[in-house]
Amino acid sequence: MNVLGKILALGALSVIAACSNNDPSALGGGAGGSGAIVPGSPSDPRSPAYFQQTVGDRVLFSVDQSTLTPQAKTTLQGQAEWLLANSDYVAKIEGHADEQGTREYNLALGARRANAAREFLISRGVAGNRLQTVSYGKERPIEICSTEECYSKNRRAVTVLTGSTLG
Amino acid sequence: MMKLLTSLVLGLTLLSAPVHAQSGPLRLEIDEGIIEPMPFAVPNFVPDDASAAQYATDISRVVAADLTGTGLFREISSDAFISRVSSFDAPVQFADWKAINAQALVTGAVNVSGQRLTVRFRVWDVFSGQELGDGLQLAGTTDGWRRMAHKVADQVYSRITGEGGYFDSRVAFVSESGPKNQRLKRLAIMDYDGANVQYLTDSAAIVLAPRFSPSGDRLLYTSYESGSPRIYVLDVGKVQRQELKTQDGTMSFSPRFSPDGRSIVYSLIQGGNTDLWRMDLASGQSARLTNTPAIETAPSYSPDGSQIVFESDRSGTPQLYVMPANGGEATRISFGQGRYGTPVWSPRGDLIAFTKQNKGRFHIGVMRTNGDEERLLTSSFLDEGPTWSPNGRVIMFTRETQGASGRATLYSVDISGRNLRPVRTPDGGSDPSWGPLQN
Numbered sequence: 006m007n008v009l010g011k012i013l014a015l016g017a018l019s020v021i022a023a024c025s026n027n028d029p030s031a032l033g034g035g036a037g038g039s040g041a042i043v044p045g046s047p048s049d050p051r052s053p054a055y056f057q058q059t060v061g062d063r064v065l066f067s068v069d070q071s072t073l074t075p076q077a078k079t080t081l082q083g084q085a086e087w088l089l090a091n092s093d094y095v096a097k098i099e100g101h102a103d104e105q106g107t108r109e110y111n112l113a114l115g116a117r118r119a120n121a122a123r124e125f126l127i128s129r130g131v132a133g134n135r136l137q138t139v140s141y142g143k144e145r146p147i148e149i150c151s152t153e154e155c156y157s158k159n160r161r162a163v164t165v166l167t168g169s170t171l172g
Numbered sequence: 173m174m175k176l177l178t179s180l181v182l183g184l185t186l187l188s189a190p191v192h193a194q195s196g197p198l199r200l201e202i203d204e205g206i207i208e209p210m211p212f213a214v215p216n217f218v219p220d221d222a223s224a225a226q227y228a229t230d231i232s233r234v235v236a237a238d239l240t241g242t243g244l245f246r247e248i249s250s251d252a253f254i255s256r257v258s259s260f261d262a263p264v265q266f267a268d269w270k271a272i273n274a275q276a277l278v279t280g281a282v283n284v285s286g287q288r289l290t291v292r293f294r295v296w297d298v299f300s301g302q303e304l305g306d307g308l309q310l311a312g313t314t315d316g317w318r319r320m321a322h323k324v325a326d327q328v329y330s331r332i333t334g335e336g337g338y339f340d341s342r343v344a345f346v347s348e349s350g351p352k353n354q355r356l357k358r359l360a361i362m363d364y365d366g367a368n369v370q371y372l373t374d375s376a377a378i379v380l381a382p383r384f385s386p387s388g389d390r391l392l393y394t395s396y397e398s399g400s401p402r403i404y405v406l407d408v409g410k411v412q413r414q415e416l417k418t419q420d421g422t423m424s425f426s427p428r429f430s431p432d433g434r435s436i437v438y439s440l441i442q443g444g445n446t447d448l449w450r451m452d453l454a455s456g457q458s459a460r461l462t463n464t465p466a467i468e469t470a471p472s473y474s475p476d477g478s479q480i481v482f483e484s485d486r487s488g489t490p491q492l493y494v495m496p497a498n499g500g501e502a503t504r505i506s507f508g509q510g511r512y513g514t515p516v517w518s519p520r521g522d523l524i525a526f527t528k529q530n531k532g533r534f535h536i537g538v539m540r541t542n543g544d545e546e547r548l549l550t551s552s553f554l555d556e557g558p559t560w561s562p563n564g565r566v567i568m569f570t571r572e573t574q575g576a577s578g579r580a581t582l583y584s585v586d587i588s589g590r591n592l593r594p595v596r597t598p599d600g601g602s603d604p605s606w607g608p609l610q611n
Contacts, residue, residue, distance in 0.1 A: 071444075097399075104554065106511075107529075107556045108380060108381065108556065108603070109470045110485075110490055110513050112401065112423075112425055112426075112441075112446075112469070114467065116444050116445075116446060117445075119444065120443060120445075121444065124444075138444070140441065144355070144380075145353070147353060149351065149352040149353050149575075149576045149578070150575060151553070
């Protein structure tokens with residue numbers, strides 16, 4: 006599972022989360038100074054790394070909810086624009102839940118969340134056949150404490166780019 | 173193989189007429205709530221010769237552990253024994269057992285001949301000085317010695333309580349290792365007491381919630397090996413698995429067998445919505461059972477196959493409902509505070525076990541099938557996923573501890589709420605499914 010170390014909301018409004026683990030890919034490389042765009046790095050607007058970190062690959066949900074917050078819609082709007090501009094990519098949207106809830110219910114809840122994100126992207130023009138969904142329920146938390154601070158980051162739908170016809 | 177031959181041995185019926193459990197004075201009425209466990213003694217079974225000595229000791233210990241583990245019986249240590257049982261056929265010195273307050277006595281003998289293991293045993297009501305039921309002989313192979321011990325214990329339990337036993341049974345579960353955010357899950361099967369663990373899958377893909385077929389020959393489970401949750405059926409004997417095809421582009425999970433083993437009921441996710449479906453296993457044809465925008469999952473059949481209890485959030489929060497097995501109008505049965513999930517119909521048909529979430533705690537509880545007489549048996553940070561013992565007396569479930577080092581462990585509890593205890597597994601364990609008594 007590809008775990009991001011850092012999540013930026015679209016427009017750099019706020020840093021939502023900072024994980025405790027040190028993922029070397031989290032901030033990408035070579036984007037430090039002004040000027041040069043390194044292909045494939047977060048500074049390259051056509052790169053998956055840019056999608057993940059600059060556009061923001063995930064949206065968060067309230068407890069037991071699958072409705073999109075205004076912030077989630079802003080992020081998804083950015084995702085839709087990116088996907089429309091980079092039409093070679095397809096994506097799998099992973100829905101997740103926090104650990105409060107039974108395994109079965111959380112699987113169903115994660116599916117609702119993934120679908121809410123998918124429906125939004127489709128409403129913004131992304132072709133449905135480019136967007137698969139999968140629910141992991143509570144099986145794949147990224148944060149492992151048992152408080153709301155962690156739960157809020159685990160209640161998520163993550164848009165994972167799964168392929169490009171450009172290879 | 174593990175096949176056991178069970179036979180009455182004519183030579184063991186002795187001169188007296190068999191004393192049946194129903195008429196014997198030694199009787200534990202477990203529905204009345206046992207506060208004081210019944211003291212019993214299991215002197216080492218008598219080996220016919222030296223080659224049987226270790227088996228005799230081991231079998232005696234497993235019989236005693238089974239009985240003690242119920243919480244209904246208390247073993248009297250051999251240190252207190254006055255009598256030594258050196259011959260299976262010698263008269264029992266009841267006065268010596270009365271003196272140490274043993275109410276029940278189990279005597280036995282073990283013979284080993286090559287790979288063949290024979291166990292003979294008798295159950296005694298010490299205070300009346302009578303045998304409880306008939307002497308019995310079990311024959312099998314030496315590598316099946318634990319099963320033979322469980323069969324002896326099942327007999328003792330049944331004769332004293334008048335209820336079916338549950339010791340010669342297996343539990344399928346998910347073996348868990350690794351930290352919470354990188355947990356590795358493998359399907360596993362073991363004896364009910366944690367012995368003889370066998371792994372049925374590797375940990376390459378997430379696996380969830382195995383469910384035994386009524387006869388114990390197959391397991392349904394959910395695996396992510398295709399990249400999405402899908403239902404598989406596994407032949408326990410051959411350890412061969414096969415995907416149960418539902419619809420393309422969909423996720424399926426939470427399967428459970430019908431009581432006749434010919435069909436399954438499961439959850440299917442389409443367009444983000446989870447409904448219940450039933451599949452005929454012979455034809456592979458599925459039929460929809462629910463059609464609402466709510467989450468419908470965790471279905472479980474009544475033992476007669478006529479009804480299904482399940483979980484739905486159609487009211488706004490997850491609650492328990494009962495509907496006809498072919499679908500149709502569902503009746504809500506849970507009305508207490510909190511959220512209810514994972515209902516499982518008791519094999520006796522009288523109770524439904526469930527997971528309840530209320531005020532930040534999780535509970536395993538039971539209620540009547542109409543929702544009456546709700547009782548919570550456990551309480552912790554996270555208890556979920558009950559499964560019934562074959563006799564409907566004990567519930568096994570998953571307990572997960574909180575925080576970054578949180579770990580899942582199997583627990584069992586009596587339906588009285590007493591005798592809460594962890595079930596030993598090599599690593600963490602979750603999602604138990606208690607299989608039937610073995611033949």
